[in-house]
Amino acid sequence: MPATDIAITGLGAISACGNNLQETLQNFSNGKRNGGPVTLFQSNLDYPVFQVNNLPHCTSKIMRSLSLTFAAANQAICNAGLEEGFGNLRVGICLGTTVASQLNDTDFYRQYRESGHAPMGSVDRYLNSNLAQALSKFLNIQTHLCTTIVNACSSGTDAIGVGLSWLRNDYCDLVIAGGADELNRVPLDGFGSLSVVSKSLCAPFDRNRAGLNLGEGSGIIILEKKSVSLKRGRNPELFLKGYGLAADAYHLTAPRPDGSGLEQALIQALNEARIGPGDISFINAHGTATKDNDLVEARVLARVFGPKVKFLSTKGFTGHTLGAAGGLEAVFTCLGLCNGWIPASPGFKDLDPEIGIAPVDQKTQISGKYAVSTSLAFGGNNSALIIAKN
Amino acid sequence: MYIAGMGVVFNRGRGLASLENALIQGWVKPNEFAYRVPQETLTDKQVLKEARRADSFTKMATLAAYDALADSNIPQETRAKVGIILATAFGPQVTTFNFLDDILTYGDAGVSPTIFSHSVHNAAASYIALNLQTRGPTLTMTQFADSFRQAVILAESWLSEKRCEYILVGTADQTGKVMEYICSQKLKIAPDGLIKPFNCAKEPEAIPAEGSAFFLMTNHENYNQYCSISALPVDNREKADLYILDSDGMCGSEEGYLRIANSHSPVAAYAPILGSMLTLSSFSCAIGALMLKNGKLYPSPVRDNPHQMNILEANPTLPIHKIDCLRYNCNQEEQLIRLRKEGA
Numbered sequence: 001m002p003a004t005d006i007a008i009t010g011l012g013a014i015s016a017c018g019n020n021l022q023e024t025l026q027n028f029s030n031g032k033r034n035g036g037p038v039t040l041f042q043s044n045l046d047y048p049v050f051q052v053n054n055l056p057h058c059t060s061k062i063m064r065s066l067s068l069t070f071a072a073a074n075q076a077i078c079n080a081g082l083e084e085g086f087g088n089l090r091v092g093i094c095l096g097t098t099v100a101s102q103l104n105d106t107d108f109y110r111q112y113r114e115s116g117h118a119p120m121g122s123v124d125r126y127l128n129s130n131l132a133q134a135l136s137k138f139l140n141i142q143t144h145l146c147t148t149i150v151n152a153c154s155s156g157t158d159a160i161g162v163g164l165s166w167l168r169n170d171y172c173d174l175v176i177a178g179g180a181d182e183l184n185r186v187p188l189d190g191f192g193s194l195s196v197v198s199k200s201l202c203a204p205f206d207r208n209r210a211g212l213n214l215g216e217g218s219g220i221i222i223l224e225k226k227s228v229s230l231k232r233g234r235n236p237e238l239f240l241k242g243y244g245l246a247a248d249a250y251h252l253t254a255p256r257p258d259g260s261g262l263e264q265a266l267i268q269a270l271n272e273a274r275i276g277p278g279d280i281s282f283i284n285a286h287g288t289a290t291k292d293n294d295l296v297e298a299r300v301l302a303r304v305f306g307p308k309v310k311f312l313s314t315k316g317f318t319g320h321t322l323g324a325a326g327g328l329e330a331v332f333t334c335l336g337l338c339n340g341w342i343p344a345s346p347g348f349k350d351l352d353p354e355i356g357i358a359p360v361d362q363k364t365q366i367s368g369k370y371a372v373s374t375s376l377a378f379g380g381n382n383s384a385l386i387i388a389k390n
Numbered sequence: 391m392y393i394a395g396m397g398v399v400f401n402r403g404r405g406l407a408s409l410e411n412a413l414i415q416g417w418v419k420p421n422e423f424a425y426r427v428p429q430e431t432l433t434d435k436q437v438l439k440e441a442r443r444a445d446s447f448t449k450m451a452t453l454a455a456y457d458a459l460a461d462s463n464i465p466q467e468t469r470a471k472v473g474i475i476l477a478t479a480f481g482p483q484v485t486t487f488n489f490l491d492d493i494l495t496y497g498d499a500g501v502s503p504t505i506f507s508h509s510v511h512n513a514a515a516s517y518i519a520l521n522l523q524t525r526g527p528t529l530t531m532t533q534f535a536d537s538f539r540q541a542v543i544l545a546e547s548w549l550s551e552k553r554c555e556y557i558l559v560g561t562a563d564q565t566g567k568v569m570e571y572i573c574s575q576k577l578k579i580a581p582d583g584l585i586k587p588f589n590c591a592k593e594p595e596a597i598p599a600e601g602s603a604f605f606l607m608t609n610h611e612n613y614n615q616y617c618s619i620s621a622l623p624v625d626n627r628e629k630a631d632l633y634i635l636d637s638d639g640m641c642g643s644e645e646g647y648l649r650i651a652n653s654h655s656p657v658a659a660y661a662p663i664l665g666s667m668l669t670l671s672s673f674s675c676a677i678g679a680l681m682l683k684n685g686k687l688y689p690s691p692v693r694d695n696p697h698q699m700n701i702l703e704a705n706p707t708l709p710i711h712k713i714d715c716l717r718y719n720c721n722q723e724e725q726l727i728r729l730r731k732e733g734a
Contacts (some may be wrong), residue, residue, distance in 0.1 A: 109490040150511035190506030247528040379516025
């Protein structure tokens with residue numbers, strides 16, 4: 001496979017931390033956390049969540065996940081200077097999600113259960129909300145590369161990795177990649193039943209962490225061959241250099257205790273980027289704030305990158321946005337490299353002696369060229385991206 | 391990319407022998423207007439030892455994937471690095487509705503964690519990895535009618551990048567009471583239970599179905615047991631020797647297939663045996679691969695032919711080396727997967 005430089009030329013993000021990149025950076029800098037009670041639907045559960053306010057494109061005809069997608073995609077497209085369209089470029093679309101792939105509409109199901117009949121509006125909304133397909137229609141893009149990844153919490157990262165593969169194989173010139181997920185009653189109840197949701201704001205990697213908070217959002221990046229972006233008159237600064245993906249083959253909901261799946265994914269990504277662990281300036285970790293995830297993940301980070309590695313979890317700003325998380329965190333990793341700083345890992349106070357290493361606890365200057373974003377998912381999927389700044 | 395092994399689970403059983411038997415036997419009327427996989431098909435305790443608590447969706451996929459790997463002769467030492475790509479239109483939707491049942495019956499705080507964790511789309515791929523102890527890249531994707539073709543494209547990409555050397559690529563979709571109700575509202579259900587794939591109807595008839603088909607794919611030609619497979623677009627289309635049509639009533643108007651009728655190309659279709667599934671193309675590929683391997687043609691089970699299509703006879707005189715599995719989606723876009731016999 002000939003080496004092809006794959007540039008990141010556009011970024012878009014919407015989450016409880018901000019409806020665009022500027023708001024996000026401001027909240028990162030101030031350490032502001034917008035978690036609070038759920039108001040999007042009725043719930044008897046008393047868990048704080050991270051909701052998006054003032055969501056554009058929001059109508060009852062499409063799922064909220066799709067409105068989030070449109071918002072982030074519009075930002076990324078404008079950021080890449082593609083507002084006027086894609087011209088003759090061969091475009092692929094690859095997006096990750098969890099909620100938008102399921103017809104988990106309790107009102108629809110209640111009516112069906114009670115009477116054996118239910119109106120098809122919910123079904124139509126679901127069928128119209130396959131993220132990749134709907135975005136291709138929204139942007140009027142004709143493409144044979146249009147895929148929605150449903151790899152649970154690593155979906156967004158894997159969607160970006162799939163985009164990288166398409167470009168390296170010259171299947172297309174440019175890919176719109178990332179993830180989106182809405183806050184929904186089903187995962188809130190489901191994660192609650194697994195006893196992994198915190199009743200207070202989450203504290204990733206902290207000794208007293210008590211579980212995750214759910215959130216919603218979308219993070220989308222524009223990937224394109226460097227040669228294509230240069231022809232468009234852009235001079236890209238950011239590059240996607242490597243992607244690793246490996247299975248635990250261990251348990252449906254718990255990570256493999258030795259973390260070997262994540263380690264394999266990281267090493268694969270580093271090898272693809274042709275760099276070593278010492279080249280990494282910081283890691284945007286998955287860091288859900290569950291006991292198991294943070295313990296396994298941090299131990300692997302220490303093992304691969306050494307005990308002094310700079311890392312953080314941004315889930316204290318966004319909540320766990322499931323299929324969107326990988327997309328959002330790839331965008332946040334790009335922002336860290338571009339701006340030369342990463343925020344304090346929100347919620348962290350005390351070192352967990354079992355973990356042995358601590359995330360950054362204050363706004364931290366970054367000087368290196370490479371950064372990592374990791375995702376761990378239900379079912380034992382482990383994914384890692386290597387992003388570089390020129 | 392070559393097919394080194396195959397496995398299937400469908401309404402008449404498990405395995406390639408069951409599929410061949412069904413193809414020879416022909417159409418059988420469905421029960422209750424759906425082709426469901428019999429529960430006794432999903433009871434292999436040895437293969438499903440790690441999936442005892444799993445749902446039917448996962449069990450179908452696990453068995454089909456296991457059989458595809460077992461059907462291949464790839465080296466034992468490479469099996470731990472096999473990749474997995476599972477494509478599904480609707481995922482484990484029966485389990486999703488079971489979880490909604492839990493919410494409505496027991497409230498937000500009374501739901502089952504087991505049902506929730508099995509309602510996630512990638513549960514099946516995770517069980518396959520767990521059961522087979524494969525640690526390679528593992529991914530689940532969904533794209534409604536285009537799911538399998540997208541999975542094949544990604545498999546070609548991964549093999550080309552050497553992300554892995556062998557990949558289990560497959561589909562799984564299931565039916566159930568709620569899905570069958572939705573189908574009855576959104577589709578025209580065949581009143582006689584018979585899908586008529588050559589009618590090219592504006593409002594075609596469907597019979598909801600379920601099943602799983604898996605393929606062990608590789609770029610190593612020496613492990614090719616069936617044929618090559620590719621889903622990448624062909625600019626200057628070579629005509630195929632045979633077109634297998636996925637006209638099963640699931641994607642609205644099937645008038646697009648008239649293009650094939652007008653070209654007088656030989657055609658076949660097997661939806662009347664398998665039922666209607668947005669991931670039917672994986673089964674069409676499995677049947678096409680069997681034909682190319684065995685050098686024999688399976689007759690189309692239903693031969694209603696109002697447009698005088700060139701429906702292939704069971705023992706044709708023309709050689710079959712290239713087969714295109716063809717689906718027109720709900721937007722009338724053509725989706726094509728090509729199978730090619732070695733040397734063709």
